Amino acid sequence: MSDYLIGLGNNDSKTRKKADEDFVTFWADQAKNLHWFERWHDILQWDPPFGRWFVGGKINASYNALDVIVQKNPAKTALLWEGKDGESRVITYHDLWIEVNKFSNVLKSLGVQKGDRITIYLPMVPELLVSMLACARIGAIHSVIFSGFSAKSIKDRVEDSGSKIVITADGGFRRGNVIKLKETVDEAISGLDFVQNVVVLERAKIPIIMSSKDKKWSDLMKYASPDCEPEKLESTHPLYILYTSGTTGKPKGVLHGTGGYLTHLYSTFKWIFDIRDSDVYFCTADIGWVTGHSYVVYGPLLHGATQVMYEGAPDFPTHARMWEIIQKYKVTIFYTTPTALRMFMKFGDGIPNSYDLSSLRLLGTVGEPINPEVWKWYYDVIGKKKCPIVDTWWQTETGGAMITAVPGLETIHLRPGSATRPIPGVDIAVVDEAGNEVAPETKGYLVVRKPWPGMLLTLWNDDEKYKLAYWSKYKTSYYSGDYSIKDKDGYLWMLGRADDVLKVAGHRLGTAELESGFVSHKSVAESAVCGIPHDVKGEAIIAFVVLRDGYSGSETLKNEIILHIRNVIGPIASPEQLYFVTRLPKTRSGKIMRRLLKAIAKGDEIGDISTLENEAAVSEVQIAFEEVKQSIKKNYTK
Secondary structure, X not given: OOOEEEOOOOOOHHHHHHHHHOHHHHHHHHHOOOOOOEOOOEEEEEEOOEEEEEEOOEEOXXXXXXXXXXXXXXXXXXXXXXXXXXXXXXXXXXXXXXXXXXXXXXHHHOOOOOOOEEEEEOOOOHHHHHXXXXXXXXXXXXXXXXXXXXHHHHHHHHHHHOOOEEEEEOOEEEXXXXXXXXXXXXXXHOOOOOOOEEEEEOOOOOOOOOOOOEEEHHHHHHOOOOOOOOOOEEOOOOOEEEEEOOOOOOOEEEEEOOHHHHHHHHHHHHHHHOOOOOOEEEEOOOOOOHHHHHHHHHHHHHOOOEEEEEOOOXXXXXXXXXXXXXXXXXXXXXXXXHHHHHHHHHOOOHHHHOOOOOOOOEEEEEOOOOOHHHHHHHHHHHOOOOOOEEEEEOXXXXXXXXEOOOOOOOOEEEOOOOOEOEOOOOOEEEEOOOOOEOOOOOOEEEEEOOOOOOOOOEEOOOHHHXXXXXHOOOOOOEEEEEEEEEOOOOOEEEEEEOOOEEEEOOEEEEHHHHHHHHHOOOOEEEEEEEEEEEOOOEEEEEEEEEEOOOOOOOHHXXXXXXXXXXXXXXXXXXXXXXXXXXXXXXXXXXXXXXXHHHHHHHOOOOOOOOOEOOOHHHHHHHHHHHHHHHHHHHHHOO
């Protein structure tokens, strides 16, 4: 695979050298970039598996994200908000600071104190940032829930966190439809008497039922004071809970602190995006996910960045929506998911080529491994062969990026499909079952061998589950749950989740590796694989394929794709059946819901599909699978 020599004129060799020599002191130096009310007395207290950074230091996330910037440049644009039907708002740092101060006082007036939990269930509107930063200002712990989740999902999270306030909207907009958020919250908190108030933002202007505990955002803000002193919080004070999927189906409440987390974000946002005062940054992530927390809210604001915030879907009302926004706001940095890119590829090159994307200088991906073919398309068609691509690997639990190119620090060779190397100050290895490093080019488990500032504090109210989930496989290393390969030059190639593995005739094949193989065929835009029980092989591979525009499914094409997968991975990777579908089941943030394919494959209940972008996709995949299952049964049942 060809290398791409990419850099932005930076070559800070001292940073990595310092990090390698003494990672603890190195991170302390990075922490000095933030504003501390009081300096820490211990840089790191490491009691495996619990790490506490900058102990004794006093800090406030809201102060660092707003006050520090307002004191320097209050008129700087913070948000270029793009809503439905071309609706837009321009919000300066001073505007945002005023709103956060006022809403901080609103929360205080409702009895919120330091350490209280606040659930936020809002669409992608500026008031979502206001709510989070107001919680941070007064020391409350925010728990943001993606605005596509169902009443049951909300109830589980509100109940687990013990939130006394829920912040929501009357409704939100999605693909031209109104989503009734307040109605969903009412159902979710029915019977949860500890929820004292529900604050309702009037976004959709639809009729809603108001109870005695419900308060309208506009009424509360009308007379709120625009002056609220930030709490001087311990560095280890919890900033937020973010729930992530658990293997048992019960979500895990990942708990992040303040000082260490902010240090990680300040550093990585600068290193990865080489942020400049003139930049217009656009991350497509919903704030309900960790990318939105880290690289839409806290990371950009810590640097006084100007960013685009978008309320809608990436391909609505037209397939050109992203490129329209980039052209309109002259976006310089674009950060999105490989799934979204595969969708854009499917629509063809003509759409992005008809827009002026010349303002772009840096591209990024996040959320899953990126196929080399998609990487090249991103580089060639969107970046016009001039923009570095930062392929970032990290997790909800790590807080911020851990493996990525860092063009803000150094010029490096990019390799399509590789996340490149760990960031400075992070010790990552690829190991076998016994925890020993594997040889180059050998698949193994990705682990982090030393504590890092962005690491989670624990799981909310469950230290034992924290130990079991992340530290039981390797007692002294964080187990990521991901497969990876390190090449002879130290570049890391992510292969997907270790639990997303099919065992075919004794061979273990990762779903990410298989799906990447299918997408590498010129006709394939997207793919998803799953396994079903097989009397002979143990598991049989079933592939669902979405074709690029200009191709139509046929037996000839099916055989061509199967031959291709045999050539790029091996005969063992040949799918038992390959089915052409027009869509795959995805969340509203664009990720393929592979758990649905697993459930279909096992004949289990599909469960909650409230986060699906299009529920019809489930029916289509279900029908496809039933046909495949009958075929398998006919041919292989003895």
